[in-house]
Amino acid sequence: MPAAISTEGLVKTFGRTRALDGLDLTVRTGEVHGFLGPNGAGKTTTIRILLGMTRASSGTARLLDSDPWSDATDLHKRLAYVPGDVTLWPNLSGGEAIDLLGRMRGGLDKKRKADLLERFDLDPRKKARTYSKGNRQKVALVAALASDVELLLLDEPTSGLDPLMEEVFREVVQEVTDRDGRTVLLSSHILSEVEALCDRVTIIRAGRAVESGTLSELRHLTRTSIRAELAGAMNGLAQLDGIHDLRVEDGLVRFDVDTDEINPVLRRLTEIGVRSLVSQPPSLEELFLRLYEPEAAK
Amino acid sequence: MKTLAGTGGLIRLILRRDRIILPIWIVVLCAIPMSYVKQYGDLFPTAQSRLDYANNAGFITLYGELSGTSLGEFVTWRLGFVPVMVGLISLLTVIRHTRVEEETGRSELLGSSVVGRHAGLAAALLSTFGANLVLAVLLALGMHSQDLPWSGSVAIGAEFATTGWFFAAVGAVAAQLSANAGTSRGIAISVLGAAYVLRAVGDTSAHTDGPLACLSWLSPIAWAQRIHPYGENRWWLAVVMLAATAVLVAVAINLAVRRDVGAGLLPARLGPAEGSLGSPLGLAWRLHRGLLAAWTVGFALLGLLFGGVAEGVGDILRDEPKAKEMFERLGGSAGLIDSFFAGVMTILGLIASAYAVQATLRLRAEETSGRAEPVLATATGRVRWAGSHLLFGVLGPALALFASGLTAGLAYGLAVDDVGKQIPRLIGASLGQLPAVWLLAAIALAIFGLFPRISPAAWAGPGICILIGFTNAGVQLADWTNDISPFTHLPRLPGGSLSATPLIVLLAITVVVGCIGLAGWRRRDVPIG
Numbered sequence: 001m002p003a004a005i006s007t008e009g010l011v012k013t014f015g016r017t018r019a020l021d022g023l024d025l026t027v028r029t030g031e032v033h034g035f036l037g038p039n040g041a042g043k044t045t046t047i048r049i050l051l052g053m054t055r056a057s058s059g060t061a062r063l064l065d066s067d068p069w070s071d072a073t074d075l076h077k078r079l080a081y082v083p084g085d086v087t088l089w090p091n092l093s094g095g096e097a098i099d100l101l102g103r104m105r106g107g108l109d110k111k112r113k114a115d116l117l118e119r120f121d122l123d124p125r126k127k128a129r130t131y132s133k134g135n136r137q138k139v140a141l142v143a144a145l146a147s148d149v150e151l152l153l154l155d156e157p158t159s160g161l162d163p164l165m166e167e168v169f170r171e172v173v174q175e176v177t178d179r180d181g182r183t184v185l186l187s188s189h190i191l192s193e194v195e196a197l198c199d200r201v202t203i204i205r206a207g208r209a210v211e212s213g214t215l216s217e218l219r220h221l222t223r224t225s226i227r228a229e230l231a232g233a234m235n236g237l238a239q240l241d242g243i244h245d246l247r248v249e250d251g252l253v254r255f256d257v258d259t260d261e262i263n264p265v266l267r268r269l270t271e272i273g274v275r276s277l278v279s280q281p282p283s284l285e286e287l288f289l290r291l292y293e294p295e296a297a298k
Numbered sequence: 299m300k301t302l303a304g305t306g307g308l309i310r311l312i313l314r315r316d317r318i319i320l321p322i323w324i325v326v327l328c329a330i331p332m333s334y335v336k337q338y339g340d341l342f343p344t345a346q347s348r349l350d351y352a353n354n355a356g357f358i359t360l361y362g363e364l365s366g367t368s369l370g371e372f373v374t375w376r377l378g379f380v381p382v383m384v385g386l387i388s389l390l391t392v393i394r395h396t397r398v399e400e401e402t403g404r405s406e407l408l409g410s411s412v413v414g415r416h417a418g419l420a421a422a423l424l425s426t427f428g429a430n431l432v433l434a435v436l437l438a439l440g441m442h443s444q445d446l447p448w449s450g451s452v453a454i455g456a457e458f459a460t461t462g463w464f465f466a467a468v469g470a471v472a473a474q475l476s477a478n479a480g481t482s483r484g485i486a487i488s489v490l491g492a493a494y495v496l497r498a499v500g501d502t503s504a505h506t507d508g509p510l511a512c513l514s515w516l517s518p519i520a521w522a523q524r525i526h527p528y529g530e531n532r533w534w535l536a537v538v539m540l541a542a543t544a545v546l547v548a549v550a551i552n553l554a555v556r557r558d559v560g561a562g563l564l565p566a567r568l569g570p571a572e573g574s575l576g577s578p579l580g581l582a583w584r585l586h587r588g589l590l591a592a593w594t595v596g597f598a599l600l601g602l603l604f605g606g607v608a609e610g611v612g613d614i615l616r617d618e619p620k621a622k623e624m625f626e627r628l629g630g631s632a633g634l635i636d637s638f639f640a641g642v643m644t645i646l647g648l649i650a651s652a653y654a655v656q657a658t659l660r661l662r663a664e665e666t667s668g669r670a671e672p673v674l675a676t677a678t679g680r681v682r683w684a685g686s687h688l689l690f691g692v693l694g695p696a697l698a699l700f701a702s703g704l705t706a707g708l709a710y711g712l713a714v715d716d717v718g719k720q721i722p723r724l725i726g727a728s729l730g731q732l733p734a735v736w737l738l739a740a741i742a743l744a745i746f747g748l749f750p751r752i753s754p755a756a757w758a759g760p761g762i763c764i765l766i767g768f769t770n771a772g773v774q775l776a777d778w779t780n781d782i783s784p785f786t787h788l789p790r791l792p793g794g795s796l797s798a799t800p801l802i803v804l805l806a807i808t809v810v811v812g813c814i815g816l817a818g819w820r821r822r823d824v825p826i827g
C-alpha cells in the first residue's frame with residue numbers, strides 16, 4: 001500500500017525565514033503518526049502544505065496518492081483537518097458550525113456526531129462567541145471525527161482541552177483508527193498523548209526531520225540513569241563509551257548511559273563490584289528535550 | 299483610583315494604533331465646514347436667497363430649521379449632518395477600544411498586567427474626548443480664519459465636540475451591555491439614529507405647525523444644534539450636553555463594575571443544535587444578510603428623502619444658476635430636476651461603492667480571523683469560497699441602489715403625479731452607477747488577491763472618488779483629476795444621453811481586474827497574516 005503522506009526535501013521560505021528546510025516525512029496508511037518539534041519548527045507549515053493552503057517553495061509532497069496543491073478540492077473530501085486554534089463564526093451555534101463544516105466536506109455521520117457531542121460534553125446550541133477555548137476546539141474535533149474520511153490532519157488538536165476531555169480524545173482516536181482504519185497525522189506537544197496514541201513519530205527541528213521511527217526504536221536513543229554504590233575504585237569507568245555526567249555524590253557513583261552502550265558498562269561495574277544499584281528507565285521526555293535542543297540537529 | 303492604574307499607558311497605545319485614522323477624521327471634519335463658508339457665501343450671497351434655499355421641507359428634515367440668515371448661521375445649518383458624523387465616529391471609536399478589545403481577548407492580556415479594572419474604559423473615553431476637543435479647537439480657529447466671528451466659531455466647535463462627547467458616552471454604555479461588539483455597535487448606532495429621527499420628525503412637524511414639534515427636545519442632536527452658533531450662542535445647551543454625557547459615563551462605569559471581563563449584561567441566547575447551513579453560499583448569506591438589510595433600508599430612506607425634496611429643489615435651481623452649476627458638475631445633465639437627480643445618483647453611487655468594498659473585504663476578515671481555513675480545508679474550492687462573498691459585493695450594492703431608485707421614483711412620482719414614469723426612470727438612473735461601483739469592488743478583490751497585507755488600502759478607491767466628486771462639485775477640477783474617478787465616465791442619468799462605449803469599457807476593466815484578483819487568490823498562500 002502506498003504511503004498516505006510522503007514528502008521529500010520539502011522547502012518553504014517566507015521571505016528570509018526558512019520555515020521548512022528539506023523535510024522528509026512518511027506516514028503509512030492506517031497508522032497514527034506523531035509529529036513533534038519545538039515551537040516554530042515548521043509543523044503547522046507542513047500541514048498547511050499538505051492541505052494545499054500553502055505552496056511549497058521546492059521539494060515534493062504526495063497526499064493519498066495525489067498532489068496536495070493541484071488536487072486540493074478532491075483531496076479535501078477524503079480528509080478532515082483540526083487546527084490548533086479554532087475560530088468560529090460568533091453568530092452561529094456550535095451545532096450549526098459542525099453541520100456546516102461536515103456537509104461542505106461531503107457529509108457527517110449523524111449517529112456518530114450525537115455520540116461525540118455527548119462524550120465531549122458539548123452543548124451544540126450555544127453560540128460560538130460564548131464558547132470557551134476548549135469548547136471551540138471540541139466543535140472542530142466533533143466535525144472532523146464524525147466525518148467519513150480516510151485521513152485526519154490534527155494540528156495540536158487538544159490544546160485547551162481539560163484532562164478528562166483529553167482522555168475522551170484518546171479513546172475516540174483509538175476507535176477511529178482501530179475500527180475504521182483511518183490514518184492520522186497528529187502534531188502535538190503533549191508527550192503522554194503521543195506515547196498513548198502514536199505508532200510512529202517524526203521529530204522535526206528548524207524545518208528538518210531529526211528523528212523518525214517507532215517509539216521503541218526511539219527509546220534506543222535515550223539514556224538510562226544509574227546510581228551505584230561500588231565495592232572498589234571506579235577505575236576506567238570514565239573511559240567507556242556512552243557514559244555522560246559521571247560524578248560522585250555521598251559516596252555514590254552517578255552517571256547516564258546511552259541505552260545502546262548499557263551492556264559493556266554493566267560488565268565493567270560488576271568487575272569492580274556492586275553493593276547496590278538503582279537504574280532509572282529512559283523517559284521519552286528526556287529524549288525529546290534533547291532532540292529539541294539546537295545541537296541535536298547535527 | 300487603583301482601578302484606573304495604567305490608563306495613561308493605554309491612552310498612548312490607543313493614540314499609537316489610531317495615529318493615522320484619528321488625524322484624518324479630525325482634519326476632514328474641520329476642512330469640510332471651512333470649505334463651506336466661501337462656497338456657500340458665494341452661492342447664496344443674500345439673506346433672501348438663503349431663506350429661500352433653506353425653507354424647504356426636505357432640507358428641514360435633513361438639517362433642521364435655519365436659525366438666522368447670517369453666513370455663519372447658514373453654513374452651520376447646512377452642515378447639520380456633520381455633528382451626526384462626529385457622533386458616529388466617536389461611538390465607534392469607543393466601542394472599538396473597549397468591547398472589540400475584550401472580544402478578541404486582547405484586553406485580558408493587558409488586564410492581567412498592571413492595568414486597573416476601569417482603565418480600558420477610561421482610556422477609550424479620554425482619548426475620544428480629547429480628539430473631539432482638538433476638533434473643536436481647530437474648528438474654532440479655522441472658522442474664525444474664514445472671517446466668521448469668534449464667539450460663533452467657538453460655539454460651533456462646542457456643538458460638534460459636545461455631540462461627539464455625548465455619543466462617545468453612549469458607545470461606552472452600549473459596550474457594557476452586550477458581549478458582542480456587533481450588537482454593541484448596533485445598540486449605539488440605533489440610539490444615534492433615533493436621536494436623528496426624533497429631530498427630523500420634530501423639526502418637520504414644527505415647520506408645518508404639526509403637533510409633534512416637541513419631539514425635537516427629546517433629541518441630544520437637536521440640543522447641540524440649538525446652541526445656534528453665530529446666532530444666539532446658547533451656551534447653556536452645551537452645559538446640558540456635558541451634564542448628559544457625565545450621567546452616561548457614570549452609568550457605563552456602574553455597569554462595568556457589575557459585569558465580568560468578556561461578558562455582557564444582556565444574556566446570550568441559545569441557537570439551534572442542528573444547522574441547516576451546508577454550503578459556502580449559505581454561510582455567506584448568514585454572514586452578509588444583516589449588512590445587506592441595513593444598507594438596503596438605508597438606501598431606500600435616502601431615496602425617499604431625495605425624491606421628496608426634488609420638486610422644491612427644482613424651484614431653487616431655477617433661481618440659483620450657481621447651485622445648478624454645482625449639481626451639474628456633480629454629474630447632472632441639462633434639465634433642472636434631472637440635473638439634481640443625476641447629482642444625487644452620483645452621491646448614492648459613491649456611497650454604494652463603500653458598501654461594495656466593505657462586502658468584498660469580508661474575504662480578508664474571514665482570512666485573518668482564521669475562519670477561512672477550516673472552510674477551505676473542506677471540499678470548497680478557493681474560487682467558490684471567494685465567489686460566495688463576492689456575490690454580495692456585486693449584488694448587494696445593486697439591490698441597495700435599486701431600492702433607492704424605487705423610493706426616489708415613488709416619492710417624486712407622487713409629488714408630480716407621474717409614478718408610472720418616474721419609478722423606472724430613476725431605477726434606471728440609480729442602477730446606472732453600478733459599473734463604477736463594481737470596478738471599485740474589483741479593485742478591492744485584486745488587492746486582496748495580490749497584496750492581502752494592504753487590503754485596507756481598498757478603501758482608498760471610494761475615498762478618492764468621493765473626494766474628487768465633492769471637490770469638483772464646489773470648484774471645477776482639472777480634467778485629468780476627474781478622469782481618475784470611474785464615476786466621471788458614467789452617463790448622466792436621468793436625462794443625459796446613454797452611450798454604450800464607456801459602460802462597456804468600465805465593465806471590461808472590471809472583469810479583467812476581478813479575474814486578476816481571483817487568479818492571485820488562487821495562487822497565493824493562505825492564510826497570509
Ligand SMILES: Nc1ncnc2c1ncn2[C@@H]1O[C@H](COP(=O)(O)OP(=O)(O)OP(=O)(O)O)[C@@H](O)[C@H]1O
Nearest residue numbers: 014017019038039040041042043044045046826827
Ligand atoms: N505566513 C508566514 N510568514 C512568515 N513566516 C512564517 C509564516 N508562517 C510561518 N512562519 C515561520 O515559519 C516557521 C515555522 O512555523 P510553524 O507555524 O510551522 O511552526 P510550528 O512547528 O507549527 O510551531 P508551534 O509548535 O509553535 O505551532 C516559524 O519560524 C514561523 O515564524
Ligand SMILES: [Mg+2]
Nearest residue numbers: 043044084155
Ligand atoms: Mg503550529
